[in-house]
């Protein structure tokens with residue numbers, strides 16, 4: 001049987017480990033944010049990428065444009081709007097400076113995941129993958145094979 | 150500066166990269182909504198494609214009104230070659246529609262894929278085909294504007310000069326009737342020369358040729374960056390198949406031409422200017438630019454040059470303006486004044502703008518702090 005002192009010691013240890021993990025996660029988030037900022041660093045705001053972005057073409061609001069996303073990232077502002085992107089790379093193709101906004105978007109999604117701010121639909125999809133091996137949650141058996149893109 | 154923590158951050162700047170702060174952003178879907186916004190707010194910044202290079206839609210605490218969703222074609226008269234549009238329509242989208250009828254809106258800024266008709270009217274955009282087609286205002290039959298009380302008023306040809314080139318300081322241009330031109334087959338050629346005097350002679354000789362719709366110039370440094378022969382180069386567009394570059398090769402060179410400024414900006418030369426000069430004075434300016442290692446290109450056919458400055462070179466911009474004025478040129482040929490060029494206006498120009506502003510927007514509601 002553990003005595004009270006040992007219990008406290010254990011709690012302190014667990015607490016320290018949690019803090020260490022949190023610190024690690026913070027550093028990881030910070031590193032990814034640095035990377036995101038670096039990707040859009042050369043963007044000159046010319047807006048030419050808007051002409052090919054399929055999401056902007058439908059939404060017609062600057063928030064959804066590759067340029068809009070690049071501006072947000074340059075200020076380390078990450079919003080759930082990053083889930084409104086097909087990762088189709090048309091922006092990179094159009095950009096005279098070949099800025100990879102799509103890559104920054106992908107990294108930004110990782111930041112939101114690490115912060116626990118992913119979309120409900122994403123959470124559901126990841127749970128499905130973990131439980132059934134596919135994003136749709138089809139089948140009831142747990143599997144070690146994952147079916148995803 | 151207030152640190153904005155909302156996605157409205159994206160509306161704090163435009164292609165000028167000047168940073169402002171929007172109090173609010175609204176993106177109306179109908180003209181009715183625009184009139185209500187105008188009635189209910191004190192400080193309004195109209196915005197089209199946000200490709201302006203002088204900070205024309207950079208907000209200072211006002212309400213940014215993004216007109217991109219007001220992009221309908223209202224009426225099209227193929228026979229009379231006229232079209233009525235809402236002004237948020239993007240130039241290339243308009244021309245894609247007109248292509249079905251072998252017509253086009255012929256003024257073509259290099260930002261044609263994203264700039265709106267509203268932005269083009271408000272800046273009286275010029276572009277690479279100016280030698281043949283002139284400025285945007287030449288192709289306007291009438292415009293409808295929303296005034297400071299939220300009333301919609303139609304302005305005919307004789308009255309549009311209070312709005313074209315006024316960069317949104319006199320009202321919101323909401324609808325326009327545009328004249329169109331038949332679409333023609335085009336081709337292009339490149340001419341390279343070692344001496345600037347030879348280039349000027351060629352321009353003088355060909356610029357009145359009605360077959361030619363574009364004479365673009367690239368100095369030696371810019372030519373090198375674009376992968377052209379490292380001489381002075383002219384890109385000449387023909388409205389026939391007289392040019393050597395046709396089809397895909399023509400499209401490629403035009404797209405390279407549209408990328409010139411972004412390519413220079415990426416190399417650090419991100420501050421673009423747009424002086425306009427008489428052809429016989431241009432070589433003096435080019436010599437000065439070369440002596441100061443400032444790369445330049447432009448619409449030489451109409452005397453507009455685009456010197457591009459790096460951060461360290463920006464302190465030379467007042468010198469450039471002094472030289473331009475001394476050579477009897479204009480400090481801006483196409484991009485406008487916005488926030489960037491206010492200080493380079495002389496007293497008479499300022500007075501002129503002030504009186505137009507007072508006449509149309511006495512309460513200073515529209516795009517305050519721009520131009521004057």
Ligand SMILES: Cc1cc2nc3c(=O)[nH]c(=O)nc-3n(C[C@H](O)[C@H](O)[C@H](O)COP(=O)(O)OP(=O)(O)OC[C@H]3O[C@@H](n4cnc5c(N)ncnc54)[C@H](O)[C@@H]3O)c2cc1C
Pocket residue numbers: 045046047163164194195196197198199200201202204205206216236237257258259260263264265266267268269270271272273274275276277316317318320321322323407410411483484487516519
């Ligand atoms: C890569 C690149 C190349 C360019 N090439 C050229 C060129 O060749 N020739 C040229 O002339 N310009 C050029 N420009 C500058 C710019 O594209 C033009 O000035 C264009 O006309 C702006 O259109 P916009 O819809 O983006 O306007 P915005 O940038 O949104 O606005 C420009 C100004 O117009 C006002 N405005 C916009 N819409 C309205 C409206 N409906 N009613 C009232 N005011 C309004 C704004 O308040 C602002 O002052 C270029 C820019 C870039 C980034």
Ligand code: SF4
Pocket residue numbers: 052053054055056065066069084085086087088089090091092101102105
């Ligand atoms: S990758 Fe995303 S931002 Fe880029 S063009 Fe495609 S949808 Fe738009």
Ligand code: SF4
Pocket residue numbers: 042043044045046047048049050066067070091094095096097098099101
């Ligand atoms: S991502 Fe490229 S095309 Fe888009 S605004 Fe930035 S520099 Fe221009």
